[in-house]
Amino acid sequence: MSKLWLGLDVGTTSIKAAAYTPKGGQVAIADAASNVTQRADGGSEQDMEEIAETVRNVLREATKQCAGHEIAALGVAAQGDGIWCVAEDGSPAGPAMLWNDTRTASDLASLDETALTTIDRGCHTALWSGTSGMLWRWIRANRPDMAARTAHAVTCADWIAYQLTGHMATDFSDASIPFLDFATQTYSEAQLAALECSDLASKLQVPRRADTGLGSITAKAGADTGLPVGIPVSVGTLDLGAMIVGMGMDTPGQTMMILGTTAVVNILTDQVTPRDTPLAASVLHPTSDAVIRVLAPTTGAAAFDWFAGLHPQSLGGATAGEVADRLNLLVEKVPPGANGVTFLPYLNGERAPFVAPDIRGAFHGLSATTTTGDMGRAVMEGAVLSLRHCFMAEGGLPRAPVQLTGGGAKNPVWCQIIADVMGQPVLVSAAADHGLWGAAALGAAAAGLGDAVKLAAARADVFDTYTPQNHAAYERVFERYTTISQHQQALQVALSALPKDPS
Missing domain, CATH: 3.30.420.40 (ATPase, nucleotide binding domain)
Known part of the structure; x- marks a missing residue:
């Protein structure tokens, strides 16, 4: 009997998990809705603990459907951009702020063109309000306690993979915007400085390829999800990147x-x-x-x-x-x-x-x-x-x-x-x-x-x-x-x- 491969996709409004044979035959699938808080000021937020719990529930349901099969590995993909702030003890420093958050629109409009050009020259991207640098500026100005608690600034995929393995990392697709210099594939001091976010540098994860191992399912994650303890988990990636991989591109x-x-x-x-x-x-x-x-x-x-x-x-x-x-x-x-x-x-x-x-x-x-x-x-x-x-x-x-x-x-x-x-x-x-x-x-x-x-x-x-x-x-x-x-x-x-x- 072939071992199954499990895929997890944590979207903005829904979370899905599916198990496949090596030839792509779908053996199990489970999904659940996830809550988004839309604020009157343009904010778009999610409760990080709530999202993690929904992921555990979805994985538990998918794992039940795999009874009689052996699961060989888990790959994680999720919504990108935004900012998910984690404290030193691994707990959320505040709510996740999402890619479609617009609270920073006026701040973005006030940026000097030189700053925008510096970002574009590095990662070839036109900034928008829901990118991590813009949201970090907002957090510092409006939630200083949250900024002070933040030890790690990560993405949704990073947060979920951390919950499952106890290890934290980001992949190149999720790390791309707005601070990665594509030429060197490292974070750019110039890009960080352009957005006055040099204090964020130490909170970012060094990017890795998404096909590398992050860690394995911990005893706690196994108990919470029904997944076998010790199965390998990949470094989380952007949902679009996972889709392109899934299309063989x-x-x-x-x-x-x-x-x-x-x-x-x-x-x-x-x-x-x-x-x-x-x-x-x-x-x-x-x-x-x-x-x-x-x-x-x-x-x-x-x-x-x-x-x-x-x-x-x-x-x-x-x-x-x-x-x-x-x-x-x-x-x-x-x-x-x-x-x-x-x-x-x-x-x-x-x-x-x-x-x-x-x-x-x-x-x-x-x-x-x-x-x-x-x-x-x-x-x-x-x-x-x-x-x-x-x-x-x-x-x-x-x-x-x-x-x-x-x-x-x-x-x-x-x-x-x-x-x-x-x-x-x-x-x-x-x-x-x-x-x-x-x-x-x-x-x-x-x-x-x-x-x-x-x-x-x-x-x-x-x-x-x-x-x-x-x-x-x-x-x-x-x-x-x-x-x-x-x-x-x-x-x-x-x-x-x-x-x-x-x-």
């Missing part, structure tokens, strides 16, 4: 897209060109020397949901699939380019491939003959053209097939549009657990069972492949989209300068 030139509520373009590269204006984020791959460029427009499948919601009688449905089927029936009758209608998907501002928090979405090219189908296709095209815009900002269209995941990947019409716009086959796996599988493969690698990416790639994923059929037509559509987008950006600057409308 570690080579520059490979690309992956997520079409969820928001959309994400992930490009593996071995070279990042510095910019005068910082843009998007970069993280080091958990196990290789590749850099993952992460470009995340603010609107992905949310645009589809928004448009369908405007037509509850004609496009409504009991399930998301039913809604998609109704809109797809209309969209399939409309040619590429939506009969001249263009949709700019900036419903909540934009952050990639340009930063414009005040810009808003728009339809262009409406006429008396425009149909709901035209507008629906324009909405689906607009979200995809935004992703292509991100690729173009990073040097051009993908040169190899693109893997796609997320809720939008379940829509075949949308997947075909993506293939046509990108000019590359789009591969959609029937599996939706690449993060868990990647974490499990990292745990197996830490146990000495092989290379994590090769282990993950050994799973026989079944792909639906969408081959480009109308790429040439979308060359013209994309040119129209970028022209309108450029003018909309300029228009928004002018509109923002006008007196505000009375409330």
Whole structure:
């Protein structure tokens, strides 16, 4: 009987664990919701002890389902960024402050451009409010007792792995932002000084590869979870990194897209060109020397949901699939380019491939003959053209097939549009657990069972492949989209300068 590999994924709102055979067959899975406290001041926090207890409960349930099997290893992945402060005695120094915390927005806006450029030159990332350096500045100013108690500033994955093994470490993907110098793969004194966070240097963990062993399940953790005492645990990693490992990706030139509520373009590269204006984020791959460029427009499948919601009688449905089927029936009758209608998907501002928090979405090219189908296709095209815009900002269209995941990947019409716009086959796996599988493969690698990416790639994923059929037509559509987008950006600057409308 094969020994099982266990993967743990501690997300912001849910925690999952799954056990796999070495070929990727899922033997057990358990999950539970986790609580997030959203504060009126923009804070986003979690109780560190509560999260640890939920993890123990999920692992206990997954372990029960593995009765009769032997568990060989555990790999840990989790939400990234934010700051999880730990006291010298190993207890929380305060609540975890998460990646989507916005309390530091005004402080971030006040930073000198030189500071932002210094960060970008080191880790090739445009800072946002929920990064550790910005949150540490807030803690010092607003919770001095918490700052004084903090001996270790870690990530969620580090905290959970510490609970299981008694050892603390961070991996390169989680260490990337904002203080790691990618050139030396060490923390940069200049980057720490740029954010006035030199006092944080001694509290950071020296980064390690995520396929190395952190420690083993302690007697206490075994009693709490049912896991065998002594099984190896990998250094925790970023959930995105685990997902990319689970997809078998570690080579520059490979690309992956997520079409969820928001959309994400992930490009593996071995070279990042510095910019005068910082843009998007970069993280080091958990196990290789590749850099993952992460470009995340603010609107992905949310645009589809928004448009369908405007037509509850004609496009409504009991399930998301039913809604998609109704809109797809209309969209399939409309040619590429939506009969001249263009949709700019900036419903909540934009952050990639340009930063414009005040810009808003728009339809262009409406006429008396425009149909709901035209507008629906324009909405689906607009979200995809935004992703292509991100690729173009990073040097051009993908040169190899693109893997796609997320809720939008379940829509075949949308997947075909993506293939046509990108000019590359789009591969959609029937599996939706690449993060868990990647974490499990990292745990197996830490146990000495092989290379994590090769282990993950050994799973026989079944792909639906969408081959480009109308790429040439979308060359013209994309040119129209970028022209309108450029003018909309300029228009928004002018509109923002006008007196505000009375409330």
